[in-house]
Amino acid sequence: MAETTAKSPSQEGYLEKLLELGQLMNSTLELKQVLDIAMEQVIKFVGAERGFILLVDVATGRVWGEAMHQIDRSALEAAFSGREGGDQAEISKTIVESVLTTRQPVISYNAMEDPRFASRQSVQFHNLRSVLCVPLLVRDKLLGVIYLDNRLKTGVFSEEHLHMLQAFSNQAATALENARLYENLRRSLEERLRLQDELHKQETRRLAMEEANRLKSDFIGFVAHELRNPLTTIRGYIQTILADTDHSLDEETKQEFYRAIEADADRLLDMINELLDVSRLEAGRPLTLAIREVDIRAILERLVNRYRYYKFYTDRHQLVLDVAEDVPRTIEADEDKLTMIFSNLISNALKYSPNGGEVRVAGRREGDMLVVRVSDQGVGMTREECARLFRPYERLEREEIRNIQGTGLGLYLVKHLVDLHKGTISVESAPGQGSTFTVRLPIQAQQVS
Structure with a gap:
């Protein structure tokens, strides 16, 4: 029996x-x-x-x-x-x-x-x-x-x-459909790139440049697939909550789901704002800042908590916030743009640390400047790669990170936003030894426009 x-x-x-x-x-x-x-x-x-x-x-x-x-x-x-x-x-x-x-x-x-x-x-x-x-x-x-x-x-x-x-099947079905859409888009892009190469060989330089510009515009549309990842997570949590007709989920569990949904919704909004700002720059329209007193400690704390729900965050990562006592509670800056700057740096630090390790967000005051360093123990970069890092559409193509998705626009936008705040950004890195990005911003805005 x-x-x-x-x-x-x-x-x-x-x-x-x-x-x-x-x-x-x-x-x-x-x-x-x-x-x-x-x-x-x-x-x-x-x-x-x-x-x-x-x-x-x-x-x-x-x-x-x-x-x-x-x-x-x-x-x-x-x-x-x-x-x-x-x-x-x-x-x-x-x-x-x-x-x-x-x-x-x-x-x-x-x-x-x-x-x-x-x-x-x-x-x-x-x-x-x-x-x-x-x-x-x-x-x-x-x-x-x-x-x-x-x-x-x-x-x-x-x-x-x-x-x-059933909850797992919802996640798996959405992921399968996203993979199918991604594969179709990838094939379409490969075909377009193949056509671009043929046109470059057969047409004049003028026609080849026109086609390259058209493909660059298409590429901006391609980054929309990056928006699917937070939506997949949000959809999975919501479906699980809606399916809980027998109230088997306790309140703590639901609150955990709500925090994960909020974190992914924030990332979704950040990506949309990033795309809109890049589109403005591509069109030659200047970005403007809404300067006011902002709580820099609260911004960094919120981002560190949010990225503990990030898809690249694993149990092998340690996400550490280290803000010195002499850092002022507020600085004069654009809160949305600061969020975009440090969100990009933290997400990159996690994304390019596939084997885990510490990601440290450290804040210090140096004279009349706020200095924030975001460091990781990830794959690192060569000096030549660092020199190209802040160009639009620049992507690292090394074998160990070839499967990591990205647009090549994040750091280009970060550099522009730091410059608007009359600040500076620099990077120190070596292959296999991680990277440290250092952002210096004035505590008090001086004719920032």
Whole structure:
């Protein structure tokens, strides 16, 4: 007789795993490895024996497997494509097809005795007991299913496990759709760059320069994909809260979700403002400052707290705020522009420290100047790279950071905003030894315009 297990995740463990999976899903648009890791963590967390993600293209009928665990990929795809060898997958098509058809989740404590499935030969033949299967949906579009089972034990999965898997499926579906859109955009950009190269060879210099300018404008549009990452996180948290109809989330958990949503909403607004300012500069229109007394300590504290929810922040990072006592509470500056300056520097420090380490934000007073240094222990830069750093569209192309997304516009804008405040920015760095960006700003504005 099969062993029976009834184990539900603790509230703390549920939240920790959900946050961990959310950060993992948003860490890259190259999803294959991420899905494998996430699926392995989900299987271990809920006590499943096997699992997979089955993706479908409704228009063409194509099916393919991702994140396979203890199931042969070719056998699974054969089972749903009508090819030979499908029985080797040892699953029930009925259960999966039920979820694909109804778009409703299925949980069975013992499929061999479940009235819905017990009569199916595949269920009995393959000894299917505990089964959990949920749809992958994004904006009412069906992408596939996530399937977990345990052939040895009955009653392995609980309603809490079902809620968790549904929340994970929301995150995974959104990430899959974003990856598809990103891939389409990448191919489009590669095609445009190929056409640019052909035009450069075949056309006059004037036509080639016109095309380059057009592609540069298209590139500014391309950075919009950077806005999708905060939206993915926000959407995942909101859907989890809305799905909490049985009020299983306590108030502390909800407040943690709200803080994460606020942090991503702030980053989203910062990116939009950054794009608008860059567009003004590209069009030759000057930026202006709204000078007033601003609480510099509060700005730095808010940013340090916000970036603990950043997709590149991991448990290997230490984000430290170190403001000396002689730093004045307020300085005369534009609060929004200061936020943009230090937000860019902190996000870059985390982004280009893929192996973790300390990111320190240090504030000091030197005479009538405020000096803020943002340092990291990341990949660092060569002297030649530092010299090009503040140019528009400049990106580091080294192999170890090639997959890190970015626009190449952040530091260009930071330099311009620091100059507007009559300040200076400099960088010290060496490959493999991290970087330190130093911003010097007047405490009292002097004819800043």
